[in-house]
Amino acid sequence: MPNSVVLLNVHADRIDAEVQIPLSELQAAFGYAVNDSSAGLVDRLGSQLRSYLAKHIRPQTPDGRYWVVNVGALGVQETQNAINGPYRELTAQIRLIPPPGADIRRFTFYYDVVLHQVVTHKILVSVRQDWARGLLPESGADAPLDQVGAIELDIVNNRILPLSVNLATGSVWTGFVSMVRLGMNHIAEGTDHLLFLLVLLLPAPLLVQRKTGRRASWGRFGGVRYSLRRLLLIITAFTLGHSLTLLAGATGWVRLPGQPVEMLIAVSILVSAIHAVRPLFPGREVWVAAGFGLVHGLAFASTLANLDLDGGRMALSILGFNVGIELMQLIVIALTMPWLILLSLGTFYSTVRVTGAILAGIAALAWLTERATGQPNPLTVLVASLTQFAPWLLGALALLALVSWWLPVIRKPSSL
Amino acid sequence: MKTNFFYRNLLLLSLLLALLAIDACKTTTDPVVTSGASISTIACASATFSTTAVSGATYTGTATVPYTGGNGVAYGAGTAVGSTGVTGLNAILQAGTLASGAGNLTYSINGTPSSSGIAAFALSFGGQTCTLSLAVGGTSSGTVTANSSAVTTALSVTASANATCNAQTGLAKVVCLTEAFKATLTATQLATTQLTYSKANAQKWSNLPASLSSRIGISLGSLNSTQLAAFRDLMVAVLTTGGLDEGYDEMLGNMVADDYLATIGGGSGYGAANFYIAVLGTPSTTGLWSILFTGHHYTQPFTFNAGAVTGVTPAFRAVEPAAVVTGANRSYQPIEQERAAFAAMLTGLSSTEQTTAKLSSTFSDVVLGPGKDGQFPAIKAGLRVGDLSAAKQALVLNAIKLYVSDLDANTATASTILAKYTSDLANTYIAYSGTTAVASQNDYVRIDGPGVWIEFSYQGGVIVRNTPHPHSVWRDHTGDYGGN
Structure with missing residues (x-):
């Protein structure tokens, strides 16, 4: 029979626990037919469920003082595993607050939901998030959990013992470093952020050509100094933009729903792709970068907001996360820009630039469709699978740059 | 105006009809x-x-x-x-x-x-x-039809392929048939099958499909027909034959049921092909060795030492679906007799006796399943069999027999064990939870004696959703893994 799961999110002054209880097991212990008729369960029996949970979840300090237990949101979901097949479970968000002065990391966990009656039941307790130990739930449900222990019947003595919880102490430094790592991963795995940045930088080394009576177009290479200066300005503007909204979003001042933000990010890639083909906003790239930075920052913020941190830890997290983002951006730029500059000196940079921009534009449109409809399409699946070949793509770029550099040299004798 | 008149008449008519109908109700009995x-x-x-x-x-x-x-x-x-x-x-x-x-x-x-x-x-x-x-x-008697696999079809033959060993008796015959089975294997297969005896190896059984809890030994699915015939000859020497849904027949029926699970959504991880046999230690009439046969809902070990059978537990008996399954030329309901025997044992008790036997806790599975070795409760719960009438004691023994009598008479295993459990009977306790009919989800029965430990749990379905199926485990307080 499926077991219960208790997932602890350890904060500075409280633990937020998510409890998952299989309804088939709960039914036998709770006295209502919760599994036979699970529709509208929370509406019908919410208050009974809350008082039942509060009665059977009792953390206690080592010196015998009980913690405050607040039962929050309840829900019913269908889940499954290989052993038990599909089944329904109750999820409950429980806030556990130690009495003043008590250690958040050391307590006796009296928990016998279901188990007080169904003695074959088992409860697995794990830590899902512990900032100070650098444990973050960002990789989703598949991430290995830090198992604390199991609560089950002591068969020999026919009794249920509480679980003695003694979590390793963490540190502010560990928490900070894990946030830097999180920021770096976020860029490394966030193909859309990377693509935006790369496409924005595609025309950066070039001068704008203006002929009277005709629309502006991209001209020749503007020189290394010119390229680096523009690059620096664009990157800085983007950073300022996303830092601002990251701060605002993570602290809860601004909270936008995810879907429009994600769609705007796709739009930002599309706009910069068009700009890379033909200058849309020549000379104002910095402002555009800053503006779209604001959008991207909102997406970064949702990652942090989901951690539900408070005060000082949130401030450190924003700083660490931003440092991680910057580090990864710099690494990407350092890896790609030399080759783009080299390419822009050669003869077929315009082909490379336009091809790159068109591909990015197609990807942006695919993302836009995916994010508007909520359905992945073959193109987004393809892009997602291409990311694993990133080192090879970088290698191809380097090769292309070298070929374009050497080609005129090879051709010279024949043109004589 | 004309339509208005029509509707008014219709209304009147239906009122009249309604009155008539009410009147008709009143008068008829x-x-x-x-x-x-x-x-x-x-x-x-x-x-x-x-x-x-x-x-x-x-x-x-x-x-x-x-x-x-x-x-x-x-x-x-x-x-x-x-x-x-x-x-x-x-x-x-x-x-x-x-x-x-x-x-x-x-x-x-x-x-x-x-x-x-x-x-x-x-x-x-x-x-x-x-x-x-x-x-x-009777409980879950809806018949389902299974497509028997090559394995269960091969194992359903009744004729022995071995003439040499059949002349022998007792443990010597078991050793002979084990060696004969080993002789059919390739060198690679033999290396997989013949392992050293250790308790750690003997403990590698489970009540999960082998795909979810890996077994040791060789899978029946990897054996050819000659090898399967030799396997069959060995198993009929250690299990009883001739009984319906008991002994070797119970084992086969269990595998037919698992074949059925494979076809209705369980997938290739289920089925008779995923049952394993391992030989732990060198077969002999003097030393310590064992045969471990284990698959999804069936595990039966045989531990031998110094020329005798020293242990036949922990043995696991279960089946899904609980209903009759057909396959391998037969219909099977391998655990139904056990379920019915427990129901007869419990319903045979007086209401006072039932109250004493009833446990307040709920059991959604057996307590001492795989991995729970040596964790017998310190205090026996329920009703002492010695306090019951001879007729009621016989009903307890009937239930025990359905486990013990699965074993063959060849090595006198069943009779030896049964004699012990019978002499222990007075100090054996029976307990249950749920209903005495042993037919509803979470119904649970326990027999706990000085030696015997049998649990039976009628629990929620997994592949056949919303339909309970039985799990049961037979252990011995001192004889699990041959006392090792």
């Missing part, structure tokens, strides 16, 4: 509302039911009863007609309009049948009466 409905024949014998009924399980279904000579009149819903014979069910006529001629009446049937047999309903409608009969099966 017939529980069925007929109000002028008449038929010339009703054919209960030709009735069909939407679903089959099972003893002790909630039944919700409809019966369709044909009639002839209907007069086209509308009729209302009837009142409940209780079942006789097998009680606990009610049939209620559903409202409708008679055909002008032949048609069908629909009765909804609800309730929980008290036992297996025939539930009879005395129906009366439109001047005709008949008795509607619904067959109520």
Whole structure:
């Protein structure tokens, strides 16, 4: 029979626990037919469920003082595993607050939901998030959990013992470093952020050509100094933009729903792709970068907001996360820009630039469709699978740059 | 104006009809509302039911009863007609309009049948009466058909492929047949099958499919027909033959059921091909060695030492589905006899005895399943068998026998163990949780003696959802893994 799961999110002054209880097991212990008729369960029996949970979840300090237990949101979901097949479970968000002065990391966990009656039941307790130990739930449900222990019947003595919880102490430094790592991963795995940045930088080394009576177009290479200066300005503007909204979003001042933000990010890639083909906003790239930075920052913020941190830890997290983002951006730029500059000196940079921009534009449109409809399409699946070949793509770029550099040299004798 | 007049008349007419109908209700003693409905024949014998009924399980279904000579009149819903014979069910006529001629009446049937047999309903409608009969099966007797796999088909043969060893008796015969089985294997297969004896190896059994909890030894799916025949010869030497759903037959039926699970959604991780046999230690009539046969719902070890059988536990007996399965040329319901024996044992008790035997906790599985070695409760719970009448004690022994008698007479294993459990009987305790019918989800039975430990759990379905299936484990306080 499926077991219960208790997932602890350890904060500075409280633990937020998510409890998952299989309804088939709960039914036998709770006295209502919760599994036979699970529709509208929370509406019908919410208050009974809350008082039942509060009665059977009792953390206690080592010196015998009980913690405050607040039962929050309840829900019913269908889940499954290989052993038990599909089944329904109750999820409950429980806030556990130690009495003043008590250690958040050391307590006796009296928990016998279901188990007080169904003695074959088992409860697995794990830590899902512990900032100070650098444990973050960002990789989703598949991430290995830090198992604390199991609560089950002591068969020999026919009794249920509480679980003695003694979590390793963490540190502010560990928490900070894990946030830097999180920021770096976020860029490394966030193909859309990377693509935006790369496409924005595609025309950066070039001068704008203006002929009277005709629309502006991209001209020749503007020189290394010119390229680096523009690059620096664009990157800085983007950073300022996303830092601002990251701060605002993570602290809860601004909270936008995810879907429009994600769609705007796709739009930002599309706009910069068009700009890379033909200058849309020549000379104002910095402002555009800053503006779209604001959008991207909102997406970064949702990652942090989901951690539900408070005060000082949130401030450190924003700083660490931003440092991680910057580090990864710099690494990407350092890896790609030399080759783009080299390419822009050669003869077929315009082909490379336009091809790159068109591909990015197609990807942006695919993302836009995916994010508007909520359905992945073959193109987004393809892009997602291409990311694993990133080192090879970088290698191809380097090769292309070298070929374009050497080609005129090879051709010279024949043109004589 | 003309239409207005028409509607007013219609209203008046329907009011009049309604009054007539109410009047008809008052005057008739017939529980069925007929109000002028008449038929010339009703054919209960030709009735069909939407679903089959099972003893002790909630039944919700409809019966369709044909009639002839209907007069086209509308009729209302009837009142409940209780079942006789097998009680606990009610049939209620559903409202409708008679055909002008032949048609069908629909009765909804609800309730929980008290036992297996025939539930009879005395129906009366439109001047005709008949008795509607619904067959109520024993627990989960709905038959399912399995496609038997190559493995179970090969194992269902009854003739021995081995002439040499059959001349021998006792443990020497088991050793001979084990060696004969090993001799059919390739060098690679043999290396997989013949392992060293260690308790750690002996403990590698589970009640999960092998795909979810890996076993040691060689899978039956990887054996050819010659090798399977040699495997069969070995197993019939250590398990009883000739009994239906007991001994070797119970093992085979269990594998047929697992073949069925593979075909209805369990997938390739299920089925007889995923049952494993391992030989731990070198077979001999002097040393320590064992045979471990383990698959999803069936595990049976045999530990031998110094020329004797020293342990046949922990043995796991379970099956899904609980219903009859057909395959390998037969129908099987491998754990039904055990379930029925427990029900007979519990229902045989007086209500006072039942109160003493009843545990307040709920059990959704056995307590001492795989991995729970040596964790017998310090204090035995429930009712002491020694305090019961001889007849009731016999019912306890009957249940125990269904486990012990799976083992063969060749090595005198069954009789030796049974003699011990019989002499232990007075100090053996029985306990249960749930209902005494052992037919509902979370029904649980335990026999805990100085030696014997048997648990039976009727638990929620996994592949066959919402239908309970049995798990049971047989352990011995001192004899698990041959006392090692």
